[in-house]
Amino acid sequence: EAGVTQFPSHSVIEKGQTVTLRCDPISGHDNLYWYRRVMGKEIKFLLHFVKESKQDESGMPNNRFLAERTGGTYSTLKVQPAELEDSGVYFCASSQVPGELFFGEGSRLTVL
């Protein structure tokens, strides 16, 4: 069974540019989460989808971040325009039932 996959694994962009991160959850998992780890700090919740609906987006930093989950399958997280403080590792996780979250390896974003 394939795990959670994320793309790209690493992205380097200039301040003001746009980046789109993609997450493919484990097939059949209705719950999809985005988390972020800024260097040296804790992993922080960004938002939670149940199928295609946003269940909780209380962790989204500001309106430069837009998450979508078309058809309840894969999800994208767009940052536009990117700022220096957006640098970090963005993790996606999925689950079918409350309990264990299956994490992807993360997308490392570097904003210069």
Added chain:
Amino acid sequence: QQPVQSPQAVILREGEDAVINCSSSKALYSVHWYRQKHGEAPVFLMILLKGGEQKGHDKISASFNEKKQQSSLYLTASQLSYSGTYFCGTEWVAGGTSYGKLTFGQGTILTVHP
């Protein structure tokens, strides 16, 4: 509110034991433990839901105190493969808060030497 993990780092020799603590200022719904190796995905270790619960597999176990405000992860007879960063993730489920919305501690870096 972010849980507090201690210690921040620990260095062991193979075969030694370690305890990692995770404390919250308020009662939790659950606590999750994850291990992340550098550049890899965090991997689920276990979840505790009940006050007073203890569970584990192989030589890694965890406890959740009666008040559900503190959890400890126990690593016994450590192996090289135990090296990594350990995170506790805490969950409050009330007032519509969604399951899976974890608040993580800052992590404990565990290094096991031969």
